[in-house]
Amino acid sequence: MKKSALPDPFEEARVNKGYGEMDDQNDPVTMVLGLKDLRKCAHNWKTFQSGATPGRIVIPSEVNIRDTRQIPFEVDPPEHKDFRALVEPWFKRPLEADYKATLTQQINDIVDEVLAKDSVEVVEEFSLRLQSRALTLLLNIPYEESETWISWGTHVFRSEGEALDGDKANILYDYIDERITQAIESPGADLYSMLLAATVNGKKLTREEVKGVMILTFAGGRDTVINAVTNSIAYFAEHPESLDRLQNEPDITGRAVEELIRYFSPLTQMGRVVTEDTQVCEHAVKEDTRISLCWASANRDAKVFENPNDIVLDRKINPHVAFGFSHHNCLGATHARQIMNILLTTLAKKIKSIDIVDYKENIEELGEFKRKVGYDNLTVKFKGR
Amino acid sequence: MAKITFITTDDKTITLEGTSGSVMQLAVDNSVPGIDGDCGGVCSCATCHVHVAPEHIEKTGVASEIEEDMLDLNDYSNERSRLCCQLEISEALDGLVLQVAESD
Numbered sequence: 001m002k003k004s005a006l007p008d009p010f011e012e013a014r015v016n017k018g019y020g021e022m023d024d025q026n027d028p029v030t031m032v033l034g035l036k037d038l039r040k041c042a043h044n045w046k047t048f049q050s051g052a053t054p055g056r057i058v059i060p061s062e063v064n065i066r067d068t069r070q071i072p073f074e075v076d077p078p079e080h081k082d083f084r085a086l087v088e089p090w091f092k093r094p095l096e097a098d099y100k101a102t103l104t105q106q107i108n109d110i111v112d113e114v115l116a117k118d119s120v121e122v123v124e125e126f127s128l129r130l131q132s133r134a135l136t137l138l139l140n141i142p143y144e145e146s147e148t149w150i151s152w153g154t155h156v157f158r159s160e161g162e163a164l165d166g167d168k169a170n171i172l173y174d175y176i177d178e179r180i181t182q183a184i185e186s187p188g189a190d191l192y193s194m195l196l197a198a199t200v201n202g203k204k205l206t207r208e209e210v211k212g213v214m215i216l217t218f219a220g221g222r223d224t225v226i227n228a229v230t231n232s233i234a235y236f237a238e239h240p241e242s243l244d245r246l247q248n249e250p251d252i253t254g255r256a257v258e259e260l261i262r263y264f265s266p267l268t269q270m271g272r273v274v275t276e277d278t279q280v281c282e283h284a285v286k287e288d289t290r291i292s293l294c295w296a297s298a299n300r301d302a303k304v305f306e307n308p309n310d311i312v313l314d315r316k317i318n319p320h321v322a323f324g325f326s327h328h329n330c331l332g333a334t335h336a337r338q339i340m341n342i343l344l345t346t347l348a349k350k351i352k353s354i355d356i357v358d359y360k361e362n363i364e365e366l367g368e369f370k371r372k373v374g375y376d377n378l379t380v381k382f383k384g385r
Numbered sequence: 386m387a388k389i390t391f392i393t394t395d396d397k398t399i400t401l402e403g404t405s406g407s408v409m410q411l412a413v414d415n416s417v418p419g420i421d422g423d424c425g426g427v428c429s430c431a432t433c434h435v436h437v438a439p440e441h442i443e444k445t446g447v448a449s450e451i452e453e454d455m456l457d458l459n460d461y462s463n464e465r466s467r468l469c470c471q472l473e474i475s476e477a478l479d480g481l482v483l484q485v486a487e488s489d
């Protein structure tokens with residue numbers, strides 16, 4: 001097994017019965033594993049709702065550490081549509097030329113930084129920094145603010161045993177409260193101020209709603225981006241020929257981004273709360289229990305993907321669900337895709353090879369399944385072109 | 386070369402000329418409203434959804450199974466729906482008229 005491989009632990013269950021089961025803090029989850037079934041459930045927001053108790057659709061559940069509803073993520077149609085329409089243009093800004101140019105500069109700089117070092121612990125010294133700096137662009141706030149977020153370390157939500165840690169979550173929630181207060185006192189051109197000034201259905205957003213959007217923005221794009229970036233470095237370490245190929249055929253970069261994201265599926269799954277007794281994969285699920293949409297499993301479904309466990313850098317048809325599916329698809333996808341696109345281009349231009357020196361895998365325990373989602377740490381040496 | 390016409394959701398008509406690549410790319414390069422092409426054309430995002438004018442179905446052919454599966458669960462799809470990233474520009478598409486589909 002290559003060090004950079006992410007095995008698919010769901011295959012047998014997916015093929016044999018279509019679902020899996022796990023417990024999560026005494027609130028069990030039926031995991032939907034096949035792509036077709038998953039899409040149907042994701043689309044059916046009436047039976048499988050997002051607007052449940054805040055934190056409950058997240059796995060592991062955040063019910064005990066969070067009261068604020070994340071918006072638009074934990075809101076169902078029809079209200080969902082108006083909130084989504086409000087934030088959508090802001091989250092499409094990564095397509096603008098200025099945004100792209102600044103992000104390119106940031107990624108160029110950080111690649112130069114690690115090239116100048118002897119060895120680099122990728123998670124802390126590369127991915128977390130890259131993610132934090134890029135987030136200042138998404139929020140449209142000064143670059144220096146990223147220093148605060150970097151100082152929090154990789155796990156704002158997680159402590160050592162992966163259990164949810166209320167104290168760490170509070171660091172983030174208190175911080176966001178403080179910044180909202182500042183934006184009320186002196187509004188600027190940042191996301192907080194935009195939200196504070198916004199109206200949905202003729203009503204101003206409440207402070208709690210603004211907080212809900214901000215928590216989503218911070219939490220949704222942290223571990224996911226860090227894993228995508230770190231896993232990319234591990235992949236290129238073992239596939240230097242892919243760096244050469246991207247340099248020689250830059251036109252495939254977009255496809256390569258989609259393929260890496262399919263393969264990595266940085267978010268393993270997302271839950272929904274069942275609103276009526278029903279069935280998934282011919283398996284009864286009861287009202288007020290949870291199902292999960294297991295993106296990581298669906299993205300290896302051999303009924304849809306040829307050679308699902310291989311990274312086919314220029315995969316042409318790639319109907320993956322790594323950014324979710326239907327109404328609640330990932331709000332940060334444009335930002336994430338832009339980061340990955342620029343990262344691949346920059347690595348192909350500047351890096352000749354990467355050597356893995358040491359690593360520790362990050363394995364999620366999901367009931368009957370164990371899934372590698374990335375690395376707790378990954379130490380490498382970069383060699384420039 | 387092919388002339389392709391897009392009718393936007395607010396009934397504006399945009400006619401473009403292309404020689405190669407996908408219809409989605411042509412639309413994105415020319416900022417046709419409603420065609421975003423988020424996934425770059427790998428059939429994953431459905432932000433390139435169009436309805437083919439009834440008289441032009443023969444030009445485009447029908448959707449593949451994978452494309453069909455994506456469209457199946459789209460609230461705005463009908464029997465003339467296509468994801469236009471799956472339409473390769475060629476002479477055969479000359480004169481094609483596409484209605485940009487609504488989305489949420």
Ligand code: FES
Nearest residue numbers: 428429430431470
């Ligand atoms: S551009 Fe994404 S499906 Fe066509």
